[in-house]
Amino acid sequence: MAFVPPDLSVNISSLTLKNPIMTASGTFGYGQEYASFVDLDKLGAIIVKGISLEPRSGNPYPRIAETTGGMLNSVGLENIGADRFISEKLPYLVDSGACVIVNLIGNTVEEYCELAQKLDKTSGIKGLELNISCPNVKEGGIFFGIEATSAFQVVGSTRRSTKLPLIVKLSPNVTDITVIARSVQEAGADAISLINTITGMAIDIETRTPKLANITGGLSGPAIKPIALRMVWEVSRVVEIPVIGVGGIMNAEDALEFIIAGASAIQVGTANFVNPKATIDILLGIEKYLTDKNINDIKTLIGTLKI
């Protein structure tokens, strides 16, 4: 019998991804930066760095501190703005054959809508990820992400501004993530991705100053994986829309944990810094697991945790 490779494709609402592996926004630049290590069209999707209407310079330096099994970043909103993204970065990505999803940041509901409208009209963009969870800037949408009513508002309005598949990225800095998840679903989100970084801090005991100029930053990396996994499990049990797992995924085993917990797809963030080929290694590892276990369609693995 000929070997039939397992079917790795997954559906995020109307969008079919060739496999469940995406890059997490802000950790993979605009794709091109990692092109020496990864064939961009091999991945399920590339989610680019958060884009705002106007270019932003971000937070002051230093913007990074390493912690045990993790890192704090306070990059903030630094990005080249929607126009330059479209003219300078998107063409390369489209040429590479990548499935491009754009991560959106805004200060106001109106900004999110205007941005969504603009990108809706741009060809080559396959989906939007609404970042209502950046903990590094007051205007980074975090306000929308920690309170169910405002989350509902911003998602609802953006929903009406675009026909593109709309993923909403949630903040883990909340008491009950299922409340926010439900209201975001209610507002018309096509999928939910979680988690963004967890607010943290580090101090230089020699100078007695915060290690980040911004005082606090967002914790990412394997340190947060157990928290992300728990939230993905909690949310996927209460919503009908697909859930995308993010947070500390370093290898195929980690990715499989999220899929078994209920994630339809996963995003790789900090792992790219540790291993620039992490996404591809995860893809190969998942394929091997499915083959070894005689699972011919990854969709049948999603949410199969036995409890």
Added chain:
Amino acid sequence: MAFVPPDLSVNISSLTLKNPIMTASGTFGYGQEYASFVDLDKLGAIIVKGISLEPRSGNPYPRIAETTGGMLNSVGLENIGADRFISEKLPYLVDSGACVIVNLIGNTVEEYCELAQKLDKTSGIKGLELNISCPNVKEGGIFFGIEATSAFQVVGSTRRSTKLPLIVKLSPNVTDITVIARSVQEAGADAISLINTITGMAIDIETRTPKLANITGGLSGPAIKPIALRMVWEVSRVVEIPVIGVGGIMNAEDALEFIIAGASAIQVGTANFVNPKATIDILLGIEKYLTDKNINDIKTLIGTLKI
């Protein structure tokens, strides 16, 4: 000039500790277990495993999973109950010269009060730590710890049941920890300790079952340090009462970060498992830091973060 060792004593309300190093509840047993490694009377205080009115058998096994830079536990409420603690465990601790603080767990406001009254009458106990933050059992008080009004109630009632210094231990699984902290202060707490563990999860991809029989567990260890430090900083800026820092403290540098951030004392938890002499190593490290920096009273270091 003769060398004068720095003054390490700190005040937790009416209680003066000889130094700011405590053991975190549940990680140091009843003290005796670590006596081959640590002279118990060298530490600021020993906080014993959470005690309930009646003995409890805790959660099913497995109760532990290692994660990157951390561990998940779901021990739950396993403890020998107040009576046996007083008759079997307390005498050894008192004999050792340790400053004993008892961590309390209850299902209802009444249970907390009854327990506080019972311990109030027991000599040899120097303080109480109210655990309203155990994430591993529905009745573990977590309900009290994530909602400001109920936190206020349970702390207020317990406050009226004892004259012992009352520390309240907060859960990090909340959107805004300062809200809970303020209400606990309002209710009469003498000090606040934070953080308890963060709810997390791990999955065995071979069996597709949770690694913990309880499904979720509490994440502790260096992985959570940046989050704990941020919360200690946030809380110590808004309350008047002393704050005690807990979460991922592995060495003297970590402990000093918490003190600089605003903690009057710190607790060592998971680090005891990694290095049974961690508390003593931290004590020596802090002493060396103060000596090197010519700081002759640790109290002058508390909350001196420059921002």
Added chain:
Amino acid sequence: MYQVLSKVLFNNELSPVYYRMSLNCPEIASEAYPGQFLMARVSKQLDPLLRRPFAIHSVKNATAKEIKMDTSSCVEILYKVVGKGTKVMSLMREGDEMDIIGPIGNGYRLDRNIQTAILIGGGIGVASLFYLAETIITKGSKAKKVVFLLGGKTKDDILCIEDFKRIGVEVRVATEDGSLGCKGVVTDLLSDYFGSGDYTPGSSPYCFACGPEDMLKEVSKVIVEKELPCQISLESKMACGVGACMVCGVETKPQLGDLRKGTVLKSAKQKDEMGYKRVCKDGPVFDCNEIIWE
């Protein structure tokens, strides 16, 4: 119990997944007895974070030359590479340091009058049984017989049989694929032993078993039927290793000896609660009658 920053004296690959490591730690070596274990911190960094438990496989007394080289008494462990901690250990070399705590736990209880000992091992379970065999043979005074029944998946999982033979132990082997010894499992060897002329009912051999949980359960059944005493060494995931954290545990039937002075079992519930024992502190060796197998 000591915490020792021990030097690795050797770390020999016995086969691609099995290693024998010798650790210089005179304090621990001098107090250890069979069935006890060490908790090893395999990295100076914080990943892997927790210590790993390993049975004491052998304790070596120093030769004169060794003492001169400051490598006096040492403890040996035998380990299988199964995950990231043991992988890190497998890369250690002579001269590297490893932080260990030991000796830990309640090991095998030995009767001075022991006549016949049956040691039953599965896979890496041989680790603690070798030190036990050495001790029974060298420490007791009377002539005695030690039989070692060892099972494994294939011949690659059958370790140390020459070492056991060298000290005078009779070794019988079974492998599931028949690649060494009889084809079968260790309980087959045990049934054979009881069925054969080697065993006189009433001769009261002492049994000791160490291996995977399933094997211990099966072994217990066979031995309990014969009404023989059997001590078994259990495994459990651990954090502290010293009885403080309550994460390691096994469900046991309350034994009379457990009832502490003055404790009255008021209710069925309370009786239940006394049923969990800590593998690290109350064990790792238990009487097989104590355990409640699920």
Added chain:
Amino acid sequence: MYQVLSKVLFNNELSPVYYRMSLNCPEIASEAYPGQFLMARVSKQLDPLLRRPFAIHSVKNATAKEIKMDTSSCVEILYKVVGKGTKVMSLMREGDEMDIIGPIGNGYRLDRNIQTAILIGGGIGVASLFYLAETIITKGSKAKKVVFLLGGKTKDDILCIEDFKRIGVEVRVATEDGSLGCKGVVTDLLSDYFGSGDYTPGSSPYCFACGPEDMLKEVSKVIVEKELPCQISLESKMACGVGACMVCGVETKPQLGDLRKGTVLKSAKQKDEMGYKRVCKDGPVFDCNEIIWE
């Protein structure tokens, strides 16, 4: 740019805190040029988590024997033990593996017609300057002069001066405590050089500097006054090393060349925003005029 699991060929302790390590990585060795760097993953575990940046200190071509031993071309790094990552590296031995990415970044730009080069180093800054000196001396065609001005706290921080002399570089040393060379800092050496007969105004030497930020700032001042070109190599904490994460950065004055085709600077704000450059991708070597020192 390549990711290579390279073998450590040697890891020599030069002094208790300085080490020189040679890494087998033909792909990187063949493409590297001076001022570029590597990102090294110092552990196979996840603590330390992030890669550490190290300048390429030298690139060695393989001897016939080496190629036979499959240890063809290699890259050398020179590093100082300052924290946990470099501590882990210091314990590596021949035969160990380290995962590296490289060559990374915009290094020193070299003019073929270079006549005189002044290399200015502080402490571990010599790391990248040695490869630069080697390249200027061996690659250029005409006779040229390379002067190396090196400063450090004490004589223990003065590294590699024999290596520089061996390849024909003139070396001048200053230490803050006077334990080697003149007592003073490297800018004193620089002022001396400009004040001495060695320097003819108008002779246009090329300056290259690498060292602590404070030193680079002072050096820049002196050189900018002389209206000479100077390239400086900066340090910054990094995560990705490939220009993707935006955590490394330095504030620069917008240069005309930066304005991408079709981009119009609409507002002062937008001009400002173009002022941050990534040390990893746009640098680590910058023109000293570009940098805005705070």
